[in-house]
Amino acid sequence: MARDSEVAPERGGIRSVLTMGSLVSASGNENVRYMFLAGALCRARGEDHRPLLRGELAPEMRDLHPVLAAAYHKLKERGAGFEVVLVSCDEDRPSFERFHRTMPWPAVPFGDLQCKKRLSERFQVEGIPRLVVLAPDGEVVHADAADLVHRYGGGAFPFTAARVAELEADDERKYASQTLEKLFSIVDGRGYVNGGKEQVPISSLVGKTVGLYFSAHRCAPCIKFTAKLAAIYSNLKGKAEDFEIVYIPMDKEEDGYLQSCSDMPWLALPYDGAPSRELARYFNVQEIPMLVVVGPDGKTVTRDGRNLVNLYLDMAFPFTEEQIRLLQEMEDEDAKGYPQSLRHSGHRHDLNIVSDKSGGGPYICCECDEQGLGWAYQCIACGYEIHLRCGRNAEGGSAGTG
Template identity: 55%
Template sequence: MEAASPIINRTGSYYNLLISFTRDFFISSSGAQVKVEELEGRTIGLYFSANWFSQCQTFTPILADIYNQLKEQGSNFEIVFVSSDEDQISFDNFYKTMPWLAIPLSDLQSKKSLTQKFQIEGIPSLVIVDEFGEPIQTEGVELIYRYGVQAFPFTSVRIAELELEEKANQASQTIEKLLSTHARDYVISKNEQVPVAHLVGKTVGLYFSASWCPPCVKFTPRLASVYNSLRDKKHDFEIVFISLDRDEEGYLSCCKSMPWLALPYGDEMVKVLLRYFNVQAIPSLIIIGPDGKTVTREGRNLINLHLDMAYPFTEAQLLSIQEKIDEEAKSYPKAISHSGHKHELSLVSASSGGGPFICCKCDEQGSGWAYQCIECGYGIHLKCAQQVDEDEQVKEGANTANSYCACNGK
């Protein structure tokens, strides 16, 4: 079916945006039909999402919490689910978790026209529209992650106010403000309480992780190895685990595998820190400097790339590392072949196509120098390529030195 042509007495309203020739209603979570005209005068969030994508499953309960808070406050906000699910069962199972309205899955033309109108290129996506159907914000997902319920009514004026508040908070940021509450001024260490004040003057990593997250399970041992190495070298480095576990059993399981500190399970600061640092995926490692200010939000990538050499994660240290890598790259062969790929891999730099990439050997992010297949885009870290060679030599019985590779242990 084709989308409805404009209705004369509603031209320019949200109404024409949200109906089709065969439908002038939404469905509710109870199965009831709700007329589109009942949303007149409201701010509407069009939620493009699907059951099959994990990031949608992660974001939906966060959005539901914000939605329920706004409803309790009596706001004129409504959400409409625009599904990309592949069948009715998947749609029904996912929609059960949502307290808002939805366009029926069978109305494919409405989904297509809305996707095209707002140029939706990925999910989850939350587009906020006004009563005339015009977009107020197209990056609603990020705004919800960053500001939560405070983002409402999502106008540019409101977001500008929040950005000013955010800058003021960052300017006065300290480790104590980040981790303490009125009721708690400590973190946990093997069932003991360690005052947050003991972290002042140290470089601190805030580690967002969970037992149910496979990338977290993979990254934690690597981080622990770096942590222990830095501690052995007497560096003032500490990590605080911020759990996103769904139950206390998972939290305790994580704590057993971690040699560092932790916030208590279910602590109120977890949600605050998630929004403050705009954490949208885990594992995430935020580095706080000795002055209490944020050094980088890319701690995970830096650990994967440089191991303990990344410490103290400052721009000066990263520049020093990059200069060393640039010098080492001069001795690397211009092209290689290895068992992981059928085509020849060429040595590339950031200026010749290296850029940000995901290493096809270790599945971690890389940037700058890489071995890349010009034909199909397959790429790996330089040291992953070296590790492949050394692994092959080991198989042949050759003596090899340990590889300095951020991806070792995959």
């Protein structure tokens, strides 16, 4: 039975997966014989698990590349029986060659379409990046380890269920003992964040609700959300709430970081890629913008701050489960005053009111393009949904039943 996967293994070892005579080296100057891979795997025979990683990446997925490359070099230095093979989805040879030159591992030749098709079908590849981990016997150890590499780097090796359980248990211990000082000490020994032209000690944030805002300059969703978050930040400050935000830069260049800081009214982690990456890995940040909220006790309140802000604006503060439950109860009560159906100018069919108990769920409002959850006006046939508030002034509809 395949481990950590529903993909059924084929017997016959790695040769049943890669049957071509050679692979293209990263330099392009020589062929890496298939026996090179077999030899690397043979060094591990008799040990528990030393899997072969097959990476399927594309130009738009290069964020995984530096993390995987760092893990690759560390594992090679340790002498682990380990290899990565790129199965490219590039549509032309120059793109493939440019992309592959940035990688230290071999690749399936660009022209070997039969092999790439066979691999994609066998591992049921529907999206990229995809990182399939294989044991020396060709059995699938993990169907997609990209997230594990992002979170743990080479520490995820050998990617077995037992190793993943160890890592997750270690995470739980860290989260349980988390404090704000510990959180910043693991990524930055300076003990301060930037506040305009001043350095603000981390100790001054202890006892406050703190938002860790992962964002970047020239990121369209970030620009839109930053404007909304800035207004909410100003409102909460005006109410004298003990709330602060620290910008965790995901910018690739310092110029972008400086521009982001000029657009934001809150504090910022000093620009240095390593601390930001460590925090992103710690909180498993997979997309930006992302708002992680840490409570006055230093424990994580929610990783879903962005959606909560979109849903409830400044009423979401302090983002606790109790506060969100109260807001949901208020929303349930308010919904009784809305008509059960209405005709909206943005859609040709009648829209019916739904809740999370009657067909509702997470959605993006077709009127304001913001997150919604639970209550909505919906055309189930067309997948059209809007917030109740966005249908407030719509024409037509029948009175609510309460």
